[in-house]
Amino acid sequence: MTASADHVKALVRAHAEGDEDAFYSVALQLAAKSARQGHNRLAAELRDLVDEARAQPIRRYEPTPVVQPRGELADLVAASFPDIRLADMTLARHVREQLRRVLHEQRQRERLENHGFAPIYRLLLVGPPGTGKSMSAAMLAQELSLPLFTVRLDGLISRFMGQTAAKLRLVFDAAAKSRAVYLFDEFDAIGAERRVEGDVGEARRILNSFLLFLDEARPESLVVAATNHAGILDNALFRRFDAVITYDVPSAEQAIEVLRRRLGSMNINEVDWDGLANQVGGLSHAELVRAAEAAAKDAILAGGNQLSSAALRAALDARRATRNG
Structure with missing residues (x-):
């Protein structure tokens, strides 16, 4: 038997957490170990099995249809059930590891809460357009079998000027009641530095309200904010999030x-x-x-x-x- 106890435990753990990349990685480690021990046939078979499994289309159960928001909430969020998985994404190593940590803590949420700790549930994603921020929110929803509720903040402000803070309260109330991934896209629409010249009282009130709601948010849902312009964000925002993940154009x-x-x-x-x-x-x-x-x-x-x-x-x-x- 070429598998060590650590390898077996790692395989079981990866399977239990639904981490396909980790499962295949451990299997390839076993293949390499088998080759070093002279079990070349077993090593080749293991590598072939991994290659065949990766080439197969992923079997998916049909997701439970997303319950569409009703009433006022329907005017604020767009609901979807994405199908993008972590294994489908090309990401920098540090980004992938941070996202894996989020998934791991969310999958072990009950264990953490039993010891008085909350999983990571407030994320700030920053980086240039088209680098995978919104896709990451979609991936988190799919991997955790949750719906994705997207809030376009620029549209929210322009449509409900004077009522934005009240509308944000509706979204955060929904997040406390309906477990989902809530993506606040174009976050700089409200997160811009409060001291920027020409800023108006309404913008300051919106940002202050968001900070308050974020502080009060419970870990029942994931709150994900995405922005292309980290440099103009108010400094108070960064310490309010459990994790800040920085994206860049690919190597x-x-x-x-x-x-x-x-x-x-x-x-x-x-x-x-x-x-x-x-x-x-x-x-x-x-x-x-x-x-x-x-x-x-x-x-x-x-x-x-x-x-x-x-x-x-x-x-x-x-x-x-x-x-x-």
Whole structure:
């Protein structure tokens, strides 16, 4: 038997927590250990099993339909049940580890609360547009089998000027009663520094109300705020959140992974990925996905499914030119 007690415990723990990445990682560790001990056939079989499992479409149970918000709440939030999983996302290591920690604490919520501790439930996600902040909120909802309620704060303020604080109270009251992930998108709409010149009394009242509601929030739900402009946020906000996760544009290695994931249904055998590494700098996850989709659709509409390095490079350049223009 090549599996150590620690490996067996790690496999059981990963399965219990629904952490697919960790499960496969431990299985590959076992394969490596088997190879070192001379059990080459077992090592090869383990690696093949992991590769086959990863290649299989994920079996999903049909989610319970999301109960749509009613009454005044229906005007404030959009409800959905996302299907994005952590394993589907290309993220920097520190971001992935922080998100895993959130999932782990939420899955062990009852155990923590029995000892007088609350899991991480107030998150601030900061970083440039298109780097995976909103997708992370969707992933948390899916992994925890919760609905996602999205609050677009810029629209909320413009639509309910003079009533925004009262409307925010409705959302936080709902969060206390209905367990879900509540995403406050475009958070800088209310979170901007209170001393910014030209700030008005209404904006200060909204921010102060949000801070109060956040302090009073209970861990029944996850409150996730996302912003593209961390630099203009009021300093008082950062210490109110249990965790602040910082996103950035992907590295060249991560960018190539994003492209390869999106082009999984295409023939990419002829693509020189090493040569493309210099073409992806500065593009966000979303921009990379758009470039991949544009190149793929051009190939399909031309009657094939094979991509060349030149076609993908042209799509990347076009996406960069669109952004700069």
